[in-house]
Amino acid sequence: MEPTRLFDLIPYQIATFDKEIALSKKENGKWKSFSSRDVKEIADNLSLAFLKVGVLPGEKVAIISHNCPEWNFIDLALQQIGAISVPMYPTITSADYEYIFEHAEVKMIFVGDEIIHEKAKAAAGDRLIYSFEKLKGAIFWEDFLAIGVNEDILGLEYAKEQVKASDLFTIIYTSGTTGRPKGVMLTHANVLSNLMAIANIMTPDQGSSRVLSFLPLCHIYERTGFFCFFYIGFSIYYAENMDTIGENMKEVKPHAFNTVPRLLEKIYDKIVAKGYELKGIKKSLFFWALDLGLKYNPNTSAGAWYDFQLKLANKLIFSKWREALGGEVQQINSGASALQPRLARVFWAAGIKVCEGYGLTETSPVVSASICTLEDMRIGYVGKLVADVEVKIASDGEILVKGPNVMQGYYKQPELTAEVLQNGWFHTGDIGQMDGEYLKITDRKKEMFKTSGGKYIAPQVMENKFKESSLIDQLLVVGENRNYTSAVIVPSFEGLKDYCQHKGIPYTSDAEMIEKPEIVDKFNREIEGLNKFFGKWEQIKRFKLLENSWTIESGELTPTMKLKRKIIHQKFAEQIDNLYKD
Incomplete structure (x- = not known):
């Protein structure tokens, strides 16, 4: 049975992969894992708890936390009863929380830790706050879960049957670089169409591969990534925090992960800084290899001598780069902003396949993605359009997008919606061009x-x-x-x-x-x-x-x-x- 709503991914994963480790997090120094069947049991009991306390279809619940399996459990549980999640960044201010709580008409709030709880409490008014850690003044999520344990599962089955693919499942308030955030309305069908399109271009083996997740789940990039990884049976491990990514890479040995260019820049700078610390022949070899990497082009042969040198550089130098990422990475997806071409060159030369894509919250998010093979890779481009997505370039160079992934609009902002959605085409605000099958982004219209x-x-x-x-x-x-x-x-x-x-x-x-x-x-x-x-x-x-x-x-x-x-x-x-x- 192919999923038609996002929570259908749970029975789909059980039927297809029945994973021992579906989700995992580090707790008290040890990895704590949840199987496919654990995910179902927890999500079902949470759904029953939401029904018991009177959460109705279409009502909004906020999730404010760093990445953890509990985040996913609440998200999936809300989907199953037709309620709408409103995820928020843990890093924004109390004033931002207050605006979103009011604008989205949030009924209840789930938070991750003490710091988030304090900010949310200042903005919550009389809304109840639940937490993923035991905190004073908040209801622990496991106590909430217990409310649903002995409830009638038939009530949940009925609620699930009422949820349609065209129903909203989330409102994501874009962080934005200016002004108040806008609430992007996405349906099950929007995100399902997108995850199916990108599942086809993931190269690690389905059912047996591992991913490390560290980008915020409240952003659609990692959220759709989660659903895609879950659909193709990858075991998803959550990094403890941004400072432990390197250590967690070595522990998990991921086959894939999503990232943003800024983090790749930091990895590169850290590697180069270590190169400067070397002495004598080791230092000379390091920068010889780096120079080779910066000249790399996956689409052009540089000759037998270059290939021989690169092979040697991979053995002597670049193998250590791969080890730093766990030693088994087959695909790194880079998005959210432009990747420097030199980084793509040097990482591909080092056998680290960085695949750049392009998308927006309003497009669920992926519009185009690089295919992770030498034949299909084009440095400086954001790949080919994913399945069922159309792009046309307006007369002023703006990229317009049409497809099943395009949002329903901005919540309570019909005028803003009408500005960007015209005749079925979403106006991205980005400037770009098509070169055959490949899309190239040149700038943001509003930033020029x-x-x-x-x-x-x-x-x-x-x-x-x-x-x-x-x-x-x-x-x-x-x-x-x-x-x-x-x-x-x-x-x-x-x-x-x-x-x-x-x-x-x-x-x-x-x-x-x-x-x-x-x-x-x-x-x-x-x-x-x-x-x-x-x-x-x-x-x-x-x-x-x-x-x-x-x-x-x-x-x-x-x-x-x-x-x-x-x-x-x-x-x-x-x-x-x-x-x-x-």
Whole structure:
């Protein structure tokens, strides 16, 4: 029986794979696992508990937690009774919670830990709060589960029969880079169509492979990923937190995982930093291999000599990179923002297949995805359109999408819905082009700007290129309605320390180093070297170095690690203005 609603994946997995480890999490230093049948039993009892306390079809329940099996149990249980989950990021503010609770008309709230509980409590009003940890002032989820244990299963079967594929199962409030979040309404059919399309292009063996999950489940990227992995019988292991990913990789030895470019950049920078620590022949070999990797093109033969060297580099150097990821990775899916082409090159050269895709919350999310074979891979592209999805490019270059994955609209915002959904086509706000079967993204329509000279600037393309410097960690291109382009830059302080050590420059503090004339001069040379890839009107004329990284916690990044341009402009308005003073 093919699933028609997302909770149908539970009996489907039992019938097809009947897994001993369907979900797993680290608890008190040990992995605690749940089988396919455990998932069914827990989800059913939770559904019965929701029915017992009077949750009705169409009512909303908030889930605010870091990734864990309990998150999935609540989600699946709500689906089975026709209720609607409203997942939220653990990192947003109490004010954001209050807005979403009110706007979505949330009835009850599930939280992960004490910190989230405190923020949610301040915004909850008279709503009951349930928690995945034993907390004062919250009802423990297992106590809630117990309410359903002796209830009549026939009542649940009847409730399930009433749920249609076209029913809403979730409202996801997009983090957004500006303004209030919008509630994206998705149905069972939206996400099912998408997970079926991407299941066909997952290369690890169905039923026996492992994945490590660490991107937030409240984001549609990892949520659809979860449903896809569950459908094809992968064992899903949840990383303890973002700081333990490396350690958890070595324990789980995943065959696949989803990630975002920012994390791949950090992995790459960490590897290169270790290369700088090497001495003598080991260091020479490391950078010889790295240089080979940066020249790699999966679609073009570089000749027998290059192939021989690459084979040797894989044995001597790149094998250690693969070991750091657990040693068994066959596919890494990268999405949510643009991947630097050089990272794709070097990882593919190292036998680490990074497959870039493209999508949005409003498209459930996948529009296109790279197929994980040498023949089908195209670096710099976001792959081919997935099954049943259509794309056309508007006259201004905007990507328009049509398909069963496209949302129903924005909750309670018909005017905004009408702006983006026109004649069945969703207007993405992204600029791109089709090259045969392959889609290429060039920028965000709303992020492009004009200089005072009337020239258009596509900042994302430039930012990705400049971040290829080992000295640049983060960068924002500015210059709207100004007479030239500038940038605010967060240096890679690890890279800067390596440079200073190499040049014999004493390193004091980050704040002091970025003011030193010889350091500013080095950054000038880096910028000049990369400016040559752009037209004269695009080139960065001036820049300001900043001492603190932009993070989710400090407010400059979205939860999927994209730049919040408006916030950065506001926070560093004085520094940006100074770039345009004589």
